[in-house]
Amino acid sequence: MNTTYRDGYKNIAILDLAEKGTLAFSYFLRAFGFALFTGLFIVLTRFLYPHLPTTVETYLNIALPNLPGIVSILLAAASVIAVLALHELVHATVFYLDQRIPAKIGGRGLLIFASAPGYLVGRTSMIINALAPFIIISALGFLLIALVSENLLSWIFISTVANAAAAGGDFIAVAWLLKQPKNVRIEDTGDVLTAYQA
DSSP: OOOOEETTEEEEEEEETTSHHHHHHHHHHHHHHHHHHHHHHHHHHHHHOTTSOOSHHHHHOOOOTTSOHHHHHHHHHHHHHHHHHHHHHHHHHHHHHHHOOOOEEEEETTEEEEEEEEEEEEHHHHHHHHHHHHHHHHHHHHHHHHHSOGGGHHHHHHHHHHHHHHTHHHHHHHHHHHTSOTTOEEEEOSSEEEEEEO
């Protein structure tokens, strides 16, 4: 790593989420999140709706009455895209509420991210930011399980699991941040986190 300085701080570590090994591990975590939340969702729905069968159809039936199948498929895809956009919007909102940073939402390849290039953020703020979408959207999804009609459970299931799967990179970032000194300052350029220390 080339040593660089920024605003009197020395570069001490870099996490590149687009690096092949890190990216592959993030996809492993996404698959794990998918499996874990599938299990949690099934347990919760079995508790709330014991009369429903535990079948694939209960959790993946996206058919809507009086609509062609293709419309249901397109709406399901749109709901997943909307949840992924909401995931990044939560990141951006936390940047703004916590630090008044006007975060940017962008992407590279299959990575979509909220970033704050040009700003140095404390480690605790970055950890809260990384975990916020997972916690908020997951809690909302589990709350909606108890509130929506049974025939909409699959829609909540798909969106909640998509959000959990999207958090793979966030968990890698949290693990990396916890290894950094407490007084570290982080620049988040989206797919790269750079740690600086005075």
